[in-house]
Amino acid sequence: MLGKRELATLFASDPEKYYKVALFEQEGFKRYECSKCTKYFWSQVDRDFCPDHEYYSFIGNPPTNKRFDYINAWKQIESFFESSSHSIIRRYPVVCRWREDLYFTIASVVDFQRIMEDKVVFELPSNPLLVPQMSLRFNDIENVGLTGRHYTGFCMIGQTCNADANGGYWKDRCVELDYQMLTNILGIRSHEIVFVEDVWLGAGAFGYSLEFYVNGLELGNAVFTEFEGNENNYRIMDNRIIDMGAGLERLSWITMGTPTSYDCAFGPVIQKLVDRLSINENSDVLSKYFTAASGRIDDQNNDMVLLKQSVAKSLDMSYDDLSKTVSPYEAIYTVADHTRTLLFAIADGAIPSNVGGGYNLRVILRRAISILEKMGWNLRLDDVTDLHIDYLKRMYPELEEHINDVRTILQIESDRYVGSNERMHAVATSIKNSNRRLSVDDLIRMYESDGITPDYLERAGSIDKIPSTFYTRLADLHTDQKVAQTHKQSFNLGSIAPTRTLYYEDMSMRSFRAKVNRIIDGKYIILDQTAFYPRGGGQEPDRGVLGSIPVIDVTKQRDVIVHKLQNRPDFIEGQVIDGIVSSIRRDSITKHHTATHILNSSARHELGSWVWQNSAFKEEDYGRLDITHHSALSNEELWNIEQKANEIVRQNLPVLINTYGRGIAENLYTFRIYQGGVVPSNSVRIVNINNWDIEACGGTHVAKTGEIGIIKIVKSERIQDGIIRLEFVAGEAALKHLQRQESQLTSISKSLGSSKENVVESLHKMISESESNKKKIKTILRKTSPLVATYISNTARELQNRNIKVFSTFDEELDEEYHITIGEKSIEVDPNLIYIALISRGQGLRVIVFVGENAREKIYAGAIAKQLSVELGGSGRGDERFGQGGGKYKDKIGDTLKSIEQLIIKEYIRTDNKGSQHE
Numbered sequence: 001m002l003g004k005r006e007l008a009t010l011f012a013s014d015p016e017k018y019y020k021v022a023l024f025e026q027e028g029f030k031r032y033e034c035s036k037c038t039k040y041f042w043s044q045v046d047r048d049f050c051p052d053h054e055y056y057s058f059i060g061n062p063p064t065n066k067r068f069d070y071i072n073a074w075k076q077i078e079s080f081f082e083s084s085s086h087s088i089i090r091r092y093p094v095v096c097r098w099r100e101d102l103y104f105t106i107a108s109v110v111d112f113q114r115i116m117e118d119k120v121v122f123e124l125p126s127n128p129l130l131v132p133q134m135s136l137r138f139n140d141i142e143n144v145g146l147t148g149r150h151y152t153g154f155c156m157i158g159q160t161c162n163a164d165a166n167g168g169y170w171k172d173r174c175v176e177l178d179y180q181m182l183t184n185i186l187g188i189r190s191h192e193i194v195f196v197e198d199v200w201l202g203a204g205a206f207g208y209s210l211e212f213y214v215n216g217l218e219l220g221n222a223v224f225t226e227f228e229g230n231e232n233n234y235r236i237m238d239n240r241i242i243d244m245g246a247g248l249e250r251l252s253w254i255t256m257g258t259p260t261s262y263d264c265a266f267g268p269v270i271q272k273l274v275d276r277l278s279i280n281e282n283s284d285v286l287s288k289y290f291t292a293a294s295g296r297i298d299d300q301n302n303d304m305v306l307l308k309q310s311v312a313k314s315l316d317m318s319y320d321d322l323s324k325t326v327s328p329y330e331a332i333y334t335v336a337d338h339t340r341t342l343l344f345a346i347a348d349g350a351i352p353s354n355v356g357g358g359y360n361l362r363v364i365l366r367r368a369i370s371i372l373e374k375m376g377w378n379l380r381l382d383d384v385t386d387l388h389i390d391y392l393k394r395m396y397p398e399l400e401e402h403i404n405d406v407r408t409i410l411q412i413e414s415d416r417y418v419g420s421n422e423r424m425h426a427v428a429t430s431i432k433n434s435n436r437r438l439s440v441d442d443l444i445r446m447y448e449s450d451g452i453t454p455d456y457l458e459r460a461g462s463i464d465k466i467p468s469t470f471y472t473r474l475a476d477l478h479t480d481q482k483v484a485q486t487h488k489q490s491f492n493l494g495s496i497a498p499t500r501t502l503y504y505e506d507m508s509m510r511s512f513r514a515k516v517n518r519i520i521d522g523k524y525i526i527l528d529q530t531a532f533y534p535r536g537g538g539q540e541p542d543r544g545v546l547g548s549i550p551v552i553d554v555t556k557q558r559d560v561i562v563h564k565l566q567n568r569p570d571f572i573e574g575q576v577i578d579g580i581v582s583s584i585r586r587d588s589i590t591k592h593h594t595a596t597h598i599l600n601s602s603a604r605h606e607l608g609s610w611v612w613q614n615s616a617f618k619e620e621d622y623g624r625l626d627i628t629h630h631s632a633l634s635n636e637e638l639w640n641i642e643q644k645a646n647e648i649v650r651q652n653l654p655v656l657i658n659t660y661g662r663g664i665a666e667n668l669y670t671f672r673i674y675q676g677g678v679v680p681s682n683s684v685r686i687v688n689i690n691n692w693d694i695e696a697c698g699g700t701h702v703a704k705t706g707e708i709g710i711i712k713i714v715k716s717e718r719i720q721d722g723i724i725r726l727e728f729v730a731g732e733a734a735l736k737h738l739q740r741q742e743s744q745l746t747s748i749s750k751s752l753g754s755s756k757e758n759v760v761e762s763l764h765k766m767i768s769e770s771e772s773n774k775k776k777i778k779t780i781l782r783k784t785s786p787l788v789a790t791y792i793s794n795t796a797r798e799l800q801n802r803n804i805k806v807f808s809t810f811d812e813e814l815d816e817e818y819h820i821t822i823g824e825k826s827i828e829v830d831p832n833l834i835y836i837a838l839i840s841r842g843q844g845l846r847v848i849v850f851v852g853e854n855a856r857e858k859i860y861a862g863a864i865a866k867q868l869s870v871e872l873g874g875s876g877r878g879d880e881r882f883g884q885g886g887g888k889y890k891d892k893i894g895d896t897l898k899s900i901e902q903l904i905i906k907e908y909i910r911t912d913n914k915g916s917q918h919e
Ligand SMILES: [Zn+2]
Pocket: 034, 035, 036, 037, 038, 039, 049, 050, 051, 052, 053
């Protein structure tokens, strides 16, 4: 594969061809080589070095007379590109549902990328287009709020164009438009603009790029993806792509020249928080400090302590005084960033958790709360998100629709944080007392296992300061990359033609004729066409017969469907055979599948917009649906979900299935359609339940919801943080389930000697009777135990005249409680006694050992319990008086008891020779 260096050499060798655009000629941009890093760049005025080595000279002195805050900057740029024939596209969700390899949308171009067979393909809904894409990245968390320019969420304005499709243009037009945006729209003087040459390479494609800078600040990067292939074999793509990305935060900043980009990116939010929290504004010190902080360039190390020391010195103030003035602002900037990211993510359906993409959301949420606590501010996260929504609604009106969802999730997560505070307090105190020094690894382990944030430990005085690499290391452990797909069994299919899918053409087809194309390993059959539905999308495969042989599995590989037979076939390749699909099974699976869609939407209606299908499974006699939700479900919530689902069944709504182009389907029905995951093809099959539930799905479905009859949820559990599992039955399976429960009820009521109507009452009565019986038995046991103990003492065997007695028993009737009471009493009555009981419990054994006071001088109960249990195939432990354990080899009981006597005798001889253990 071509490396970045080789590519740079290749393109730099012919700048006229690759980098020189018409504008450079027209406007007098000349090519220079950087004297410091040898990069090439284009500028109207002579320069020695590229902007990489330049301080941010625009702070306090912007290179334009125009001033645009965040939203106004967008409005200006939007109308400029609109008047230049670009379609303005609404932002895509920040939760990247259309790519299996990403949790979050990390750049504007991701919107239009689809992965097909490991290759990136571009699908543009219009050409050319402009999109204000909110993008999330979690690889620089600790710099956020401090450096003046780092964010976890930022708006990347994407100017995207397919050069070879209708309306397309290539690099001359692109750079001309970007130049006009900078000069005419933002009012930047042209000699301040520098274009730097760079290269770009991605999956199977590469190109060259021009980054544009003003006063040391990179504002955007225009990437021209022209080639596909590798070093030795590449060619010009049929559809060359322009991907220009520019950070809106920076475009606004360059016109405002504020000390940090946060001051303009968050609109009035920062000032509102400053007023509300009555923070001291020493604007001179703040401006000097943050100008210095923002102006630092990337290749210097980001040690903020050093920076503060040097700025304090230059201002002739103490480090502490400077920190006191600056830190409230750092806190506000950080909280403003983190809450804005959470706002977009939650509005787009993500929830914080400890797995997957939710992980980093919880990290920044807890960090934001920790900061508010540290500063002692009485401020809630949703107070801040409300301010963001109020400002951003002109640009992103959809945020306001989700205001309540965002509040709900932030509240639940904040409560959880408070709940974990007690535990954090205990841990922090113990660290402080032990004087232990914690490494970054220790801190990561504590965060991962107990949710203990380093911010908390710092505040509690358990650590001096948060290691600067903590959040980066944490984010590295949970990258944006999802785990690769699991491996499936595969056959070498060679050139076998795709199987015609009769089950799609006529979903009611249950018998068909087909030609046998191939028989693999004597039992895998490939036909030219089939009505057998293969396993896929969580739907289990059909069963039935081919010829006269039962079909036990059906799978799909590429476009070929493979039937697995129970026995060797009674037909050969080339023969035409009959196939029959089991109707009962297919109908039942089909009902469960449509029921899954209905339950999914019912749950979303009942619980909130963050509910998505996480996964699903549809069998003949039951279905399973895992949804994303923050807490376990209450009975009331379950009832309401079930109620709503059955209402949809009774309404007998039509289920319409149509196929659309992918872009059209996404546009018409939004990314909500991807409940079952990403669809890896250009056309999308949409299953639409009367516009109430719309999903992309390849499964089989009923024609009208009434066919399902009934949907009954039988079980619900929280299977992991953020995921709730619903198990359910539908149609005949539901009826069978109810009948089974009815017959269980009948048998219970019979045993209780009551009617079914009174079964609960009778049961309660029986339980209370049984409890009072238990009490009686305990009383009897207590009263008779001295007698039994005396009897045991009398019958216990004396071991080799050593003044020691062993009583052992194997009991299949009485329980542990009995033997504990009797054992205790027995060693009280006889201090020379060792009491051993092996108690049968289910498939296994319990071991109970008591050792009397005198006997204890020689051997411990725990040692006996341990030896016994090990020999019986388990483990045991205890102290000198009482030991317990368990095992499973019931046939070894006799031998084991004998060996224990040996053990005891051995211990006695040993300690007799050495004297007592207690000396
Ligand atoms: Zn340079």
